[in-house]
Each structure stands twice: as structure tokens, then as C-alpha cells.
Amino acid sequence: MWRRVASHSSLFSAFKSSVPKNQAAYRFKFLEVFSTEIETPAKEGFSSRERVPFITFVLGGPGSGKGTQCAKIVESFGFTHLSAGDLLRKEISSNSDKGAMILDTIKEGKIVPSEVTVNLIQRAIESSGNYKFLIDGFPRSEENRIAFERIMGAEPNFVLFFDCPEDEMVKRVLSRNQGRVDDNIDTIKKRLKVFVALNLPVINYYSEKGKVHKINAVGTEDEIFEQVLRIFSAYES
Numbered sequence: 318m319w320r321r322v323a324s325h326s327s328l329f330s331a332f333k334s335s336v337p338k339n340q341a342a343y344r345f346k347f348l349e350v351f352s353t354e355i356e357t358p359a360k361e362g363f364s365s366r367e368r369v370p371f372i373t374f375v376l377g378g379p380g381s382g383k384g385t386q387c388a389k390i391v392e393s394f395g396f397t398h399l400s401a402g403d404l405l406r407k408e409i410s411s412n413s414d415k416g417a418m419i420l421d422t423i424k425e426g427k428i429v430p431s432e433v434t435v436n437l438i439q440r441a442i443e444s445s446g447n448y449k450f451l452i453d454g455f456p457r458s459e460e461n462r463i464a465f466e467r468i469m470g471a472e473p474n475f476v477l478f479f480d481c482p483e484d485e486m487v488k489r490v491l492s493r494n495q496g497r498v499d500d501n502i503d504t505i506k507k508r509l510k511v512f513v514a515l516n517l518p519v520i521n522y523y524s525e526k527g528k529v530h531k532i533n534a535v536g537t538e539d540e541i542f543e544q545v546l547r548i549f550s551a552y553e554s
């Protein structure tokens with residue numbers, strides 16, 4: 318039985334035109350948040366004919382391989398990859414009024430205010446034309462998670478967590494060579510602290526709900542993708 322506490326699901330409205338008005342869509346619409354009686358949507362996989370929105374959060378520390386593995390998932394399973402960091406960097410390059418604030422926050426290894434990031438994700442979802450999403454590097458804090466649930470009226474179907482030792486993450490970030498302002502040793506140290514203090518609680522929250530698939534992120538890209546493949550294949554229906 319659904320107990321309605323969220324008055325509006327903007328994520329559902331993003332799909333209104335493409336999703337047939339059937340039970341599954343309505344189940345999604347009434348996905349409850351902030352409720353102890355949360356019921357997850359039926360266990361449809363992401364290939365369901367009903368095209369119910371399917372959301373995977375992709376989490377892990379800086380350099381754990383999130384973006385690399387997301388690119389492979391896109392190729393194999395047709396997801397749309399939304400990297401919160403990429404969306405924020407695009408906002409900086411577009412010289413928007415929030416650009417300077419975002420740049421300062423990223424340089425400090427801190428988290429950008431949630432409303433800004435959720436709005437960018439929401440716009441990207443609504444303009445994607447797809448219904449299955451990898452949301453990479455988000456939510457990075459409980460504040461991010463709660464803002465997403467409030468604004469989008471949705472929870473992830475599952476969460477991938479790339480578990481990687483800190484020394485390996487530091488090594489990878491320092492050799493990433495993408496010209497990022499935050500890929501230097503001082504900012505990395507701050508980002509790792511922020512990851513432990515703010516992002517691990519989100520992972521624990523979803524673990525308690527049985528939604529986290531933990532992946533050993535040490536190994537070759539292909540070895541890691543084998544673990545990822547097993548998880549996604551189980552949701553293909």
C-alpha cells in the first residue's frame with residue numbers, strides 16, 4: 318500500500334510523454350520518499366517493455382574508476398551516463414552565474430550545494446530521451462541524496478560502489494592527465510577526507526536498504542568490468 322508523502326514527482330513528469338499510462342508508471346509516480354513504508358518499484362529489469370525509469374547511482378572515491386566503467390556500461394547496456402562532475406565542469410565552462418562558485422568549491426575539494434547539482438541532473442535526464450541512467454559521482458553526501466529524493470521524487474534501483482584503496486586512488490588521479498584543477502595532491506587529500514566523511518554515509522544508507530553492489534575496484538579495467546557485467550546482466554529482463 319502506498320502512503321503518499323511526496324506531492325509531486327518531477328521525474329515521472331519527465332517521462333509522461335514516453336511512458337504508457339500503465340500500472341508500472343503509476344507505481345513509479347507514487348514512489349514514496351521520507352517514509353518508513355517505502356516500497357521499491359516492482360523488480361522490473363531495465364529492459365522492461367514498459368520503459369520505467371531505471372536509475373543507478375555510481376559511487377566510489379576519486380579515481381576509483383567510476384567514469385571508466387560507466388563508459389563500458391553505456392556501450393553494453395545503452396544507459397545514459399550522467400557524471401555530476403562533468404555537468405558541474407560544463408557549467409563552469411559555460412560562464413554561468415554559478416560558474417565561479419562551482420569552480421572555487423571544486424578547487425577546495427568540497428561539495429557544491431545540492432540544489433545546483435540536482436537541477437543539472439534533472440535537466441540532463443529530461444533532455445536525454447532515454448529512460449535508463451547511470452548517475453556517476455552522485456549523491457556525494459546525505460544532503461545530495463535527500464535533495465535528489467525531494468526534487469526528483471525517486472530513489473535509485475541500485476547503487477554500484479567501486480571499493481578502492483586510497484593509495485591506488487591517489488596514484489590514478491595523479492596520472493589522469495585531464496587538466497583538472499582538482500587533480501593535484503593537496504586537493505586529492507581533501508577529496509578523500511570528504512569522501513569518507515560525507516559519501517560513505519550515503520553508501521551505508523543504501524547498504525542498509527539492500528541496494529548496494531560492491532565492486533573490488535583493483536585490477537585491470539576488463540577484470541573490473543567482468544564484475545560489473547554480472548550485476549547488470551541480472552537486471553536485464
Ligand SMILES: Nc1ncnc2c1ncn2[C@@H]1O[C@H](COP(=O)(O)OP(=O)(O)O)[C@@H](O)[C@H]1O
Nearest residue numbers: 379380381382383384385489492493536537538
Ligand atoms: N582498473 C584500472 N586500473 C588502473 N587505472 C585505471 C583503472 N580504471 C581507470 N583507471 C584510470 O584511473 C584514472 C581515474 O579513472 P576514472 O574512471 O576517471 O575514475 P573516477 O571517475 O572514479 O574518478 C583514469 O586515468 C583512468 O584511465
Ligand SMILES: Nc1ccn([C@H]2C[C@H](O)[C@@H](COP(=O)(O)OP(=O)(O)O)O2)c(=O)n1
Nearest residue numbers: 378379380401402403427428429454455457
Ligand atoms: N555530487 C557532486 C559531484 C561532484 N562534485 C564536485 C566535487 C568533486 O570533487 C568534483 C569532481 O567530481 P567528479 O565526480 O568528476 O570526480 P571523480 O570522478 O570522482 O574524480 O565535483 C560535487 O560537488 N557534487
Ligand SMILES: [Mg+2]
Nearest residue numbers: 383384402454
Ligand atoms: Mg569521474
